[in-house]
Amino acid sequence: MSTYVKNDFTVSSNKNYLDLELIYNYLHDEAYWSKGIPLRLVEKSIQNSIYFGVFAGDPEKGKSKQVGFGRIITASSTFAYLADVFILNEFRGLGLGKSLLFKL
Numbered sequence: 001m002s003t004y005v006k007n008d009f010t011v012s013s014n015k016n017y018l019d020l021e022l023i024y025n026y027l028h029d030e031a032y033w034s035k036g037i038p039l040r041l042v043e044k045s046i047q048n049s050i051y052f053g054v055f056a057g058d059p060e061k062g063k064s065k066q067v068g069f070g071r072i073i074t075a076s077s078t079f080a081y082l083a084d085v086f087i088l089n090e091f092r093g094l095g096l097g098k099s100l101l102f103k104l
Helices: 020-030 039-047 096-103
Strands: 003-006 009-012 050-058 063-074 080-087
Touching (some): 009 096, 020 039, 020 080, 063 096
Antiparallel strands (some): 063 080
16 A cells, blocks of 8 residues: 655545545546446456545545545556546646656
8 A cells, every 4th residue: 555645635545545436426427438337347447456546634544535536457567557537626726636646
């Protein structure tokens, strides 16, 4: 697991911190590339990827809200594909996408 804290935001690969409902709702309802995706596919994609959540606050202290997500599909040797990256609209423009990508 990896955790990176910058200002009042945290990027973490701890699966226990992920808000599956938020991730699913965004991918199912908002993301043009995955509209209508079934929950079981979102769950399976997370299980079979390297993933990171972006949080307002510190999830380790129990006071946080997930505001972004991204995952990597990889062979762990020759390629990596960045997928399902998003930052919620109200948190865009704060450099969180860059923090997420540099962590990935």
